[in-house]
Amino acid sequence: MSGMRMVAWTHRGGGISVSRMVVWDSQQYLRFRKERTQPSRDLAMQLPPDDGSATHLIDIGCGPGNSTAVLRERYPNAEILGVDSSPEMVSAAREAHPDIDFALCDVSKPDELAALEQDFDVVFSNACIQWVPDHAHLISSLLGLLKLGGTLAVQTPMNYEEPIHRIIARIVHSPAYADKLPQAREFFNLTPPEYWELLHAHAAHFRMWTTTYMHTLPSHEAIMDWYRGTGLRPYLQALPDDAARAAFEDEVFNRVREAYPTQSDGSIIFPFPRFFFTAVR
Template sequence: MAWDSGQYLKFEAQRTQPARDLAARIGREGVRDVLDVGCGPGNSSRVLAERFPGACVRGIDSSPEMIEAARARHPDLEFSLCDAGKDLGKLGQAFDVVFSNACIQWIPDHPRLVRELLGLLRPGGVLAVQTPMNYDEPIHTIIAGLVAGEKWQGAFKRPRIFYNLRPGQYFDLLADVAAGFDLWQTTYYHVLPSHAAIMEWYRGTGLRPYLGALPEADRAAFEADVFAQVIEQYPKQRDGRIIFRFPRFFFTATPKVA
């Protein structure tokens, strides 16, 4: 199923805030070249252009739909198709900052990936990464339970694989491959107007692999089963709105000197 930039951008402010928070933690000065890995529709690339005025910001993504949207929305920035899981070595240049906001969870083999990302940096450069760490939150446990349950278990021949490591594993990896690094986690409390808004949010990201694996005739039924449990597991506040917790994990790292 192709990425839908319009669906993704329905919650642009909330999805962009972690990118702003991560960019603010990058202390590097004199930045000339910035790479945004998994740039999506360019919202994170715009954050980087604002954070590093005058720098050349290049966004890459494996989705033609996202690259098309990024070019239309941000014509002053550079965007190109690139599968970060396979083709980083073809970029042909070094960068002062390599940035990735909510992308690496879709890419396998993080020990290899992190090494490759660090390898794109000039001496003194900074790798800055944010990835969702929300797999214990209700929306994920609901979907996992349905996929494994009697009604739907035969419908998903290739269940989604979550490629993220645990925080301690990232610590051990970065201790081996980086000159220095910082790790932290932030839980965002997004305030959404309704339970339906949670479904709208996840149609743009986490539900995509499941809906894409189903025949079109079954998608509405699967969403209805998810929605019924979302109503049960996300209580309304007194004013009727919903708190949608979203933990995200961050790290910054600098490359070792050869």
């Protein structure tokens, strides 16, 4: 998920409206660097070859820079900018990849998205757009950052039917947590047919595909560790103290152990479906 790392919601409980902002942790996110980076490598391989014509690239939702480094490998001589809404992620990216430019930019805010240059050869976004609302506007705006003939390349998780997501949703909406945790939609992805219609309307031509990554994790605890860096994080931050967070995690963990069988060596197969598309302006 090298993506936008701030998620805001308004949670109303007991007549009180509370606005929260999720703060992300680059070290937690990168504990599964190899697994998280592989989709960006697979997406980058679908970009045009480096013949010297692509000189200006942007990574939308760069996170700690792992996906931006993939672009650097693919286009070693290009000018590349990585942007993210999280200061912590941008700081980590700058430290890890001093040869690449990084900047703060929250593309969920139309004015910040519109302020970006509009002459990129490649607009790349790996595991970001699920955090950004209004994809009808977002996709057309991302295509608008490109030169004519430039390529938009996007990957976004679509693992909502997997056990871990179903488990978290059931607990969040249970009577014990319904008045304690945000009930607003956390992810903003559309369906593949809806993306088809958007791309059909705005792109010269495009491709869409899905890949399910069958990650091998060493334990059920590793699944929890993975999700502490992503899907669990907004809910854990919304709970008032360590005891409440531990109780919530325990309930998720107990259900995770039931939902994911172990292999002969004790490891866990952790399926992770992801949706990809490339589109040409």
